[in-house]
Amino acid sequence: MAYEQLKQEVIAYSKEIGIDKIGFASAEPFAELKARLKEQQELGYASGFEKGTIEERTEPKRLMPGAESLIAIALSYPTRMKNEPKSVKGDRRGMFARASWGTDYHIVLKEKLDKLAAFLQEKLAGFESRSMVDTGELSDRAVAERAGIGFSGKNTLMISPEYGSYIYLGEMITNVPFTPDDTITDGCGTCTKCIDACPTGALVEPGRLNSQACMAFQSLTKGFMPDEHRNKLGNLIYGYETCQVVCPYNRDVDFHHHEEFEPDPELVKPRLLDLLSISNREFKEKFGKMAGSWRGKKPLQRNAILSLAHYKEKAATDKLIELMQQDPRPVIRGTAAWAIGKIGEEKGFDAIEEAMKRESDHEVLVEMEKGLDFRIEHTN
Incomplete structure (x- = not known):
């Protein structure tokens, strides 16, 4: 008792x-x-x-x-x-889940x-x-x-x-023998909205996730994102939540019980180009208190580049060319080259060809080739 x-x-x-x-x-x-x-x-x-x-x-x-x-x-x-x-257009923003x-x-x-x-x-x-x-x-x-x-x-x-x-x-x-509470039985019934909506088939069966294929997991990786996932990220730069958005249990759910979780609109929906120019110190000061900062700025910057490609944001071409030419990180250089190609400006294709003459990293060169492949798509 x-x-x-x-x-x-x-x-x-x-x-x-x-x-x-x-x-x-x-x-x-x-x-x-x-x-x-x-x-x-x-x-x-x-x-x-x-x-x-x-x-x-x-x-x-x-x-x-x-x-x-x-x-x-x-x-x-x-x-x-x-x-x-x-x-x-001209002022694109990303999104933290x-x-x-x-x-x-x-x-x-x-x-x-x-x-x-x-x-x-x-x-x-x-x-x-x-x-x-x-x-x-x-x-x-x-x-x-x-x-x-x-x-x-x-x-x-x-x-x-x-x-x-x-x-x-x-x-x-x-170490206290508290009386256990009753469990709640499965409430999904025959609904499969989350499985149907998963863009990569990561929900391989009810209740089983292939984490490697999940877009939320892919948004956290530090290497090149697999080609088949790049067009599925949209404007999300951290996390992915389609399987939550479509869930009937989440319809009209919006609780504001905790001041700590209230979003700062400028932080959770940051300008993509600003994110590409941010220093390590600025990143820590600005985003350090958010859960989405734990992997550092590199995955977020890679995702920001993919988001700009998703929007086909021509105003970003000059910045992406600068990253492709000067960034010390191969993943950023290569992803920028791919994005330049997807955006499809002629000056971008010319810049890729020029950068290839100086690039020595094999993976970056592969991405540059992929970027140039978009030229055919844009000339048709």
Whole structure:
């Protein structure tokens, strides 16, 4: 009874500190997840960003030997912004996916979990815990699902009946034997909108994602983006969210519960040409507090170049020529050459031919050839 009362006190306190949903689960091993993760690995579907071994990711007691229960939390985030700047010809803008709006959610959720831990520490002698948000070994989604936060959708995202999939997740392992909450049964039914809308077929079957093919994953890579993905990025420079946008659970969902997650329109929808000229210091000062900055500026700049190609933005040709000629990074030089060709100005093709005489990097030369191949398309 004492633990049940404590649980109710934790729930009440979680509301006080602005946690939208909280759930409790057992710390038993995640047997089904373990088998699935092994399959993912064998199929080559893992992203490579996962932390820890499969055993550590599915057995809480390996991370904290005294583990008795798990606490899952969820915070909603907004889907619409006020005063959204327009992306127009001559002044094109990119877009950070909604999951990167406002202050980095890792920081915000970790603070909430720290407050919960401090609350429990005061109430209980010998209290032990370990918290994680996204970058820990445990699967946030598996913990949240077991704790009744929501159900795992066919798009592999946690879907809450109240907040849709626009939620951030975090969890805490504790040595307190809290009573587990009931799980929510699958709510997708026969709907396959996310699978049908996935532009690369990354959702290979309901609930299974080939991370390597996912556009959100591709937006984070640091090398050349595969040819077949380049035209699918649109104006997104970080993340990808078609599988969320089409989900019926996300229709008209837009919660503004947390000031920290409110978007700065100029940051989440930045001018693409400005992004190509930004220094490391400026980038850190301007974008450093956003979740989308964690991979550094290079992937974002590569994606910005692809976005300019998507728009066929002729006003960007001179800047792209400058990057192709002078940037020390092969990925930026090569992607710029490809984009110049796609935009299709004659001075751009001439610049590619001239730059090829001085270029020594094989991969960049291949991209320059691809850029020149667009000339046929533009002369027809």
